[in-house]
Amino acid sequence: MTEINRALLRKDAPIGVFDSGVGGLTVVRExxxxxxxxxxxxxxxxxxxxxxxxxxxxxxxFSGQIVRFLRTFQVKTIVVACNTAxxxxxxxxxxxxxxxxxxxxKPGANVAADVTRNGRIGVIATEATIGSRxxxxxxxxxxxxxxxxxxxxxxxxxxxxxxxxxxxxxxxxSRRYLTELIDIDIDTLILGCTHYPLIRSTLRRIMGDGVxxxxxxxxxxxxxxxxxxxxxxxxxxxxxxxxxxxxFYVSDKAEKFVRFANSIIKYGILSAKSINxxxx
Amino acid sequence: MTEINRALLRKDAPIGVFDSGVGGLTVVRExxxxxxxxxxxxxxxxxxxxxxxxxxxxxxxFSGQIVRFLRTFQVKTIVVACNTAxxxxxxxxxxxxxxxxxxxxKPGANVAADVTRNGRIGVIATEATIGSRxxxxxxxxxxxxxxxxxxxxxxxxxxxxxxxxxxxxxxxxSRRYLTELIDIDIDTLILGCTHYPLIRSTLRRIMGDGVxxxxxxxxxxxxxxxxxxxxxxxxxxxxxxxxxxxxFYVSDKAEKFVRFANSIIKYGILSAKSINxxxx
Numbered sequence: 001m002t003e004i005n006r007a008l009l010r011k012d013a014p015i016g017v018f019d020s021g022v023g024g025l026t027v028v029r030e031x032x033x034x035x036x037x038x039x040x041x042x043x044x045x046x047x048x049x050x051x052x053x054x055x056x057x058x059x060x061x062f063s064g065q066i067v068r069f070l071r072t073f074q075v076k077t078i079v080v081a082c083n084t085a086x087x088x089x090x091x092x093x094x095x096x097x098x099x100x101x102x103x104x105x106k107p108g109a110n111v112a113a114d115v116t117r118n119g120r121i122g123v124i125a126t127e128a129t130i131g132s133r134x135x136x137x138x139x140x141x142x143x144x145x146x147x148x149x150x151x152x153x154x155x156x157x158x159x160x161x162x163x164x165x166x167x168x169x170x171x172x173x174s175r176r177y178l179t180e181l182i183d184i185d186i187d188t189l190i191l192g193c194t195h196y197p198l199i200r201s202t203l204r205r206i207m208g209d210g211v212x213x214x215x216x217x218x219x220x221x222x223x224x225x226x227x228x229x230x231x232x233x234x235x236x237x238x239x240x241x242x243x244x245x246x247x248f249y250v251s252d253k254a255e256k257f258v259r260f261a262n263s264i265i266k267y268g269i270l271s272a273k274s275i276n277x278x279x280x
Numbered sequence: 281m282t283e284i285n286r287a288l289l290r291k292d293a294p295i296g297v298f299d300s301g302v303g304g305l306t307v308v309r310e311x312x313x314x315x316x317x318x319x320x321x322x323x324x325x326x327x328x329x330x331x332x333x334x335x336x337x338x339x340x341x342f343s344g345q346i347v348r349f350l351r352t353f354q355v356k357t358i359v360v361a362c363n364t365a366x367x368x369x370x371x372x373x374x375x376x377x378x379x380x381x382x383x384x385x386k387p388g389a390n391v392a393a394d395v396t397r398n399g400r401i402g403v404i405a406t407e408a409t410i411g412s413r414x415x416x417x418x419x420x421x422x423x424x425x426x427x428x429x430x431x432x433x434x435x436x437x438x439x440x441x442x443x444x445x446x447x448x449x450x451x452x453x454s455r456r457y458l459t460e461l462i463d464i465d466i467d468t469l470i471l472g473c474t475h476y477p478l479i480r481s482t483l484r485r486i487m488g489d490g491v492x493x494x495x496x497x498x499x500x501x502x503x504x505x506x507x508x509x510x511x512x513x514x515x516x517x518x519x520x521x522x523x524x525x526x527x528f529y530v531s532d533k534a535e536k537f538v539r540f541a542n543s544i545i546k547y548g549i550l551s552a553k554s555i556n557x558x559x560x
Contacts, residue, residue, distance in 0.1 A: 172448075
């Protein structure tokens with residue numbers, strides 16, 4: 001990793017956050033709640049979404065372009081608010097970057113390794129995140145007595161984007177995906193895709209109360225706050241009124257993004273700006 | 281449209297075919313059956329799939345890159361084997377191109393306008409294809425006495441790519457999408473996405489035998505043959521053995537493409553080559 005040049009970073013600079021599309025807004029929501037003084041620049045790669053079915057090379061190339069875009073705003077840190085990009089691209093991105101970065105995989109892995117009692121942890125995520133084996137790798141490094149069971153759930157993102165958050169079809173698909181994890185008797189389940197907290201109540205009902213659901217979005221916001229505090233980079237006071245506190249950029253379909261964003265964040269997102277990410 | 285420069289085109293040149301991913305292979309399958317003497321260069325934009333939820337600007341930019349890529353093979357014609365790209369981008373592409381091009385929307389529209397008896401035609405397709413209103417536009421130009429009813433079916437592609445071609449969940453989602461078209465008493469249904477022929481038997485069962493299902497892939501191969509014949513560009517004899525008759529290119533995940541391709545085309549696709557389409 002390139003050394004972080006702390007002297008170049010300002011406390012009142014914004015935090016950059018990116019995702020393949022709208023899922024990363026569940027991370028933004030947690031950052032807004034837990035460190036409300038911060039400014040955020042969000043980028044959703046809606047022209048090339050989804051990442052979860054694509055290769056490491058492609059996801060890494062796309063993520064590199066986004067990091068270059070976010071850095072044009074002099075961000076003080078970048079949050080990779082996408083499990084697939086965190087799993088596939090974070091290591092490579094950190095090598096080239098002199099500002100601190102944080103992904104969603106490690107924070108989720110840390111908590112899961114900590115809370116499991118019977119040593120059986122399940123991870124549900126996209127095909128790419130599961131294929132990367134990053135969750136088992138991190139968790140097993142932290143706790144040798146744990147076994148991690150992984151299940152790719154490719155239909156969850158389309159079902160969630162279609163709005164079927166509470167629906168018999170989502171129930172049926174969830175049951176098919178989760179049965180083997182229930183049979184294995186996991187006691188902890190990582191929601192390893194930033195979309196999945198949106199069907200948390202369905203997952204809760206199917207898994208039962210005995211299983212702890214870990215939401216990496218929540219844990220990432222906590223680790224982000226701690227990291228910024230450690231670097232003395234937390235913003236001391238709220239941004240001035242009218243200072244464009246939260247800005248949203250996308251690579252396609254800004255209006256559709258705004259509609260979906262407002263169903264996730266109750267903040268009243270008024271607009272998002274569309275840019276050509278391939279130019280970065 | 282730029283004038284076609286017939287003198288530059290050779291009968292034994294390949295046909296270029298492209299799609300956002302694997303769906304266009306249903307068109308390739310029909311071309312292989314109906315004009316077996318032709319060589320084909322196929323490109324599937326698997327790094328940026330799907331197109332059906334994206335904007336006209338983005339789909340047009342992506343399609344332009346692909347046309348530039350296919351032209352490096354001196355193709356004699358290009359088939360836009362994707363309904364969304366045909367609806368959104370074909371007019372713009374033709375303006376810049378001096379070789380003949382054909383999309384899947386007009387051939388499907390032609391046949392539907394011809395076969396309907398009660399003047400009620402349904403179209404099912406992606407959000408983008410439906411939003412473009414190209415099917416109603418073409419059909420109503422051909423036949424003023426027809427009404428076209430459109431229904432976007434965003435979950436069909438993910439369900440088909442997950443392999444649920446015959447499944448109670450696909451039945452349930454199909455019933456939800458199709459109920460209003462059944463209630464309106466359509467007698468003709470256009471499968472306006474190149475993936476949909478793969479769930480033809482489900483759609484047939486739900487719509488009943490009284491409704492004609494129009495597969496634009498089939499109609500496109502017929503129109504392509506007629507167009508090439510009219511231009512005296514049909515290849516007179518089969519390519520020599522070992523001449524790499526069918527070549528497949530993708531922008532990501534060549535191996536996964538090959539697996540899926542072999543479930544559609546019973547030709548035995550051995551390999552696909554991955555290229556960076558953003559460089560074109």
